Amino acid sequence: MKSISARQSGIIVFLTILANKILVLPSAMYEKSKTDSIFALIAIFAFELLVLACFFALKKAYPEQNLKEILSKKMGCVAAKVIIFAFLIFFLFKTMLTYAVLYVYLKDLVYQDEFGFLALVCLFPVVNHAVVCGLRAMGRTFELFYYIVLVGVLFCLCIAFFTNISMPNFFVASPLEIFHSGFRHIFAFGDYLVLFLFIDKIKLKKGEEKKIFLFALVGIILVLAIFIIFYAKYQVTAFMHNNALADLLVFSVQFNAIGRLDIIAMLTIMTLGLFQLEIFQAAFCESFVQIFDKLSVKYGVIVFDILFLVIYLVLIKKYEIMLSFATDYLVYFAILTNIVLPVLIYVLSRRHKKETYDEKND
Amino acid sequence: MENNVEKYIENLKSQFHQNSDFASRLFVCQKGKIGFVFLKSMSDPILFSQCIYLPIQSFDGQITKQNLIDKILKNSGVETVQEEKVFAEILDGKVIVFSDFFEGFISVDITKYPTRTPSEPPTSPVIQGPREGFVEDFKTNITLLRRRIHSKDLVFKMMTVGSHTKTKVILSYIDGVADSGVIKELEEKIGKIKINGVVDSYYILSYLEKRPNSLFKQIGNSEKPDVVVSKMLEGKVAIIVDNSPIVLTVPFILMEDMQSSNDYYTNHHYSSVVRFIRMCGLLIAIVAPGFYLALQLFHYNILPLNFLITIADTTQGLPFTPFLEILFIFLLFQILYEVSLRLPSYLGLATSVVGALILGDTGVKAGLISPPGVIITALAKIALYTVPEQQSQITVLQIVFIILGGSLGVLGIVTGFVYVVNYLNTLDDYKTPYLAPYAPRVKEDLKDALLKSSITEKHSLPKSFPTGKRGAK
Numbered sequence: 001m002k003s004i005s006a007r008q009s010g011i012i013v014f015l016t017i018l019a020n021k022i023l024v025l026p027s028a029m030y031e032k033s034k035t036d037s038i039f040a041l042i043a044i045f046a047f048e049l050l051v052l053a054c055f056f057a058l059k060k061a062y063p064e065q066n067l068k069e070i071l072s073k074k075m076g077c078v079a080a081k082v083i084i085f086a087f088l089i090f091f092l093f094k095t096m097l098t099y100a101v102l103y104v105y106l107k108d109l110v111y112q113d114e115f116g117f118l119a120l121v122c123l124f125p126v127v128n129h130a131v132v133c134g135l136r137a138m139g140r141t142f143e144l145f146y147y148i149v150l151v152g153v154l155f156c157l158c159i160a161f162f163t164n165i166s167m168p169n170f171f172v173a174s175p176l177e178i179f180h181s182g183f184r185h186i187f188a189f190g191d192y193l194v195l196f197l198f199i200d201k202i203k204l205k206k207g208e209e210k211k212i213f214l215f216a217l218v219g220i221i222l223v224l225a226i227f228i229i230f231y232a233k234y235q236v237t238a239f240m241h242n243n244a245l246a247d248l249l250v251f252s253v254q255f256n257a258i259g260r261l262d263i264i265a266m267l268t269i270m271t272l273g274l275f276q277l278e279i280f281q282a283a284f285c286e287s288f289v290q291i292f293d294k295l296s297v298k299y300g301v302i303v304f305d306i307l308f309l310v311i312y313l314v315l316i317k318k319y320e321i322m323l324s325f326a327t328d329y330l331v332y333f334a335i336l337t338n339i340v341l342p343v344l345i346y347v348l349s350r351r352h353k354k355e356t357y358d359e360k361n362d
Numbered sequence: 363m364e365n366n367v368e369k370y371i372e373n374l375k376s377q378f379h380q381n382s383d384f385a386s387r388l389f390v391c392q393k394g395k396i397g398f399v400f401l402k403s404m405s406d407p408i409l410f411s412q413c414i415y416l417p418i419q420s421f422d423g424q425i426t427k428q429n430l431i432d433k434i435l436k437n438s439g440v441e442t443v444q445e446e447k448v449f450a451e452i453l454d455g456k457v458i459v460f461s462d463f464f465e466g467f468i469s470v471d472i473t474k475y476p477t478r479t480p481s482e483p484p485t486s487p488v489i490q491g492p493r494e495g496f497v498e499d500f501k502t503n504i505t506l507l508r509r510r511i512h513s514k515d516l517v518f519k520m521m522t523v524g525s526h527t528k529t530k531v532i533l534s535y536i537d538g539v540a541d542s543g544v545i546k547e548l549e550e551k552i553g554k555i556k557i558n559g560v561v562d563s564y565y566i567l568s569y570l571e572k573r574p575n576s577l578f579k580q581i582g583n584s585e586k587p588d589v590v591v592s593k594m595l596e597g598k599v600a601i602i603v604d605n606s607p608i609v610l611t612v613p614f615i616l617m618e619d620m621q622s623s624n625d626y627y628t629n630h631h632y633s634s635v636v637r638f639i640r641m642c643g644l645l646i647a648i649v650a651p652g653f654y655l656a657l658q659l660f661h662y663n664i665l666p667l668n669f670l671i672t673i674a675d676t677t678q679g680l681p682f683t684p685f686l687e688i689l690f691i692f693l694l695f696q697i698l699y700e701v702s703l704r705l706p707s708y709l710g711l712a713t714s715v716v717g718a719l720i721l722g723d724t725g726v727k728a729g730l731i732s733p734p735g736v737i738i739t740a741l742a743k744i745a746l747y748t749v750p751e752q753q754s755q756i757t758v759l760q761i762v763f764i765i766l767g768g769s770l771g772v773l774g775i776v777t778g779f780v781y782v783v784n785y786l787n788t789l790d791d792y793k794t795p796y797l798a799p800y801a802p803r804v805k806e807d808l809k810d811a812l813l814k815s816s817i818t819e820k821h822s823l824p825k826s827f828p829t830g831k832r833g834a835k
Binding site for chain 1: 547664778781783785803
């Protein structure tokens with residue numbers, strides 16, 4: 001089996017933590033809980049780190065099996081397939097949301113006109129190709145680009161930090177508003193559930209969990225820094241700026257010799273967006289293959305493309321609607337996938353541990 | 363054979379289609395007749411008369427097969443051969459000696475054919491370091507390697523490929539350092555080659571690649587013995603093909619082409635800087651024209667104002683769109699390049715004058731092309747030669763990125779670049795990741811990647827590809 005290393009898994013976690021959080025989310029959360037959105041963010045990230053710990057517990061208990069095999073053992077094949085189907089739906093909409101966020105950014109700041117078809121033409125073949133190439137090739141690509149992406153994000157933060165900003169005021173929203181803000185945008189989180197789907201493809205040696213945690217922490221710190229600097233820069237007008245990372249540079253200094261530095265944000269966002277799409281579509285296809293075990297990834301890609309085209313172009317048509325769809329309806333579904341399922345899986349791994357312990361004692 | 367020496371010579375001659383370079387001699391002694399057969403074009407007639415014919419003529423004792431081998435024919439390459447090998451020996455330039463009074467055949471090596479003396483290869487000149495290059499003769503090439511590796515573990519395994527050419531293909535490696543799995547795989551692949559003829563090592567290369575239709579090269583090559591030896595010391599296998607000065611090496615990683623033999627003969631800090639520049643050159647060569655187009659067509663607001671004004675001034679009134687303009691300049695450069703390759707060297711100066719002055723300068727003055735377009739394309743074309751080994755691949759990628767940048771903007775460049783990297787990451791011939799030691803990251807091998815450490819810090823075999831000692835663990 002073509003597996004990926006702990007480092008590559010960590011980079012996948014890093015990339016997924018940044019997914020959907022560096023463009024629309026800061027301004028969307030600001031609408032509900034102002035600068036105190038940071039606290040909602042911290043709370044969700046803390047929970048997500050626990051989910052990551054659940055993943056390690058599960059990996060320790062079942063080092064070689066895939067999610068379907070683990071769930072089938074404990075709950076039967078049908079229940080296992082239902083849970084994986086939930087993941088399939090989650091990642092289908094997750095990919096679509098990422099497409100939507102990227103589309104809005106490209107339309108607003110890069111191409112300044114209708115871009116829908118061009119975006120599909122550009123992104124679809126590359127994402128499909130990456131998914132067909134497999135997780136190992138993808139992992140290696142992410143590994144190669146990791147520092148480039150990291151430097152790109154840090155560059156945007158530094159440029160914004162050293163232009164006119166003032167520390168935002170915190171503790172302006174009530175706890176209920178903070179909770180409401182976190183709740184409404186929960187669909188933008190839970191991204192590293194992808195690890196559960198690729199559990200059998202991750203090669204994890206003893207002690208390498210720390211590596212993944214480290215990458216997760218780097219991602220979390222970066223997201224928090226983007227939020228804080230974004231709020232510091234735009235203050236009360238933060239809700240108007242829908243492309244946080246890019247907007248950090250929009251009103252920054254123009255260097256006469258090299259022109260505007262937006263190009264750095266542009267390249268970083270495009271690369272990040274592309275990688276996130278690849279990860280989510282790969283997760284969709286992996287769920288598909290685990291449900292329909294006689295079909296290959298290629299069928300998963302075809303099914304995804306058809307579903308995507310039907311839902312986007314026929315049912316929803318406007319990309320922007322996808323964003324409100326995520327905050328209005330997908331929230332309830334995300335609670336199931338982001339909270340209920342990881343907890344359930346953790347309980348299973350604990351039970352397995354207990355059974356193994358009992359067997360040994362017998 | 364007995365009483366049939368003339369008949370056998372006639373038979374051989376007819377089998378060689380009465381070739382004009384087929385030579386035969388007959389010697390009659392008391393015991394009977396001795397026949398000699400060889401090819402004049404592959405053997406030395408003077409050596410034949412001095413070392414074979416005259417010694418037999420002047421021998422006082424009884425001529426027997428044993429006396430011929432032990433006492434009369436004193437050349438180094440004297441051996442008895444079976445009848446089925448007679449043709450191969452004659453074709454190799456040896457003389458076949460046979461008689462009606464003894465059984466079997468004697469082969470005497472008097473091979474002589476024109477060969478080039480090792481000289482500095484035009485494709486890889488160096489400022490410091492060895493200047494020898496491989497030649498077309500495989501024996502000389504083997505000597506060049508053997509001279510550098512004084513080890514009993516240096517192995518040369520000969521195989522023959524090509525139903526007509528019967529070309530010699532030699533696998534060379536250091537036993538215990540090269541991976542046995544790679545050697546076995548190569549032997550199997552070469553053994554299975556079914557082809558009429560092998561004219562150059564490139565013919566073999568296509569059979570060794572796992573994806574022969576791929577744009578990207580998957581097998582390393584070099585014309586320099588010192589480079590091949592250093593690769594063999596790292597655990598790679600060299601493939602020498604007779605009549606080709608290019609020696610192939612397996613496994614191959616992209617980073618090899620970023621390295622130059624010069625890097626190892628100069629200060630390692632300087633080598634690191636040069637390698638970094640080479641990497642930048644590679645990126646500029648691939649992306650620059652496409653990126654310029656993307657900025658000009660889609661993202662002009664990012665460009666510095668002065669540069670934007672210059673572009674606006676110079677592109678005003680051009681008959682071509684920016685996309686067609688860049689393609690046109692690119693085509694012009696490519697034509698000039700092809701012409702300069704094929705023209706005799708004394709016409710090279712004329713080509714430069716026509717290319718640079720008449721086509722370039724006059725083209726700009728006539729308002730057909732813009733100076734920024736010429737500069738960007740020229741920069742990309744010059745940058746291409748920082749990594750000359752990847753020249754053909756980069757040229758194709760340049761066209762692809764011009765199309766992507768011109769039609770889709772920066773997003774096209776980014777997606778195209780990620781696509782190419784993703785594809786390269788699927789290439790793992792001979793269990794070797796193409797983009798190692800960066801993807802996947804192999805910490806130990808980073809000492810000799812884009813940044814080069816001192817040679818004293820390099821103690822172990824590389825871990826990016828399978829090697830013997832690691833395989834033995």
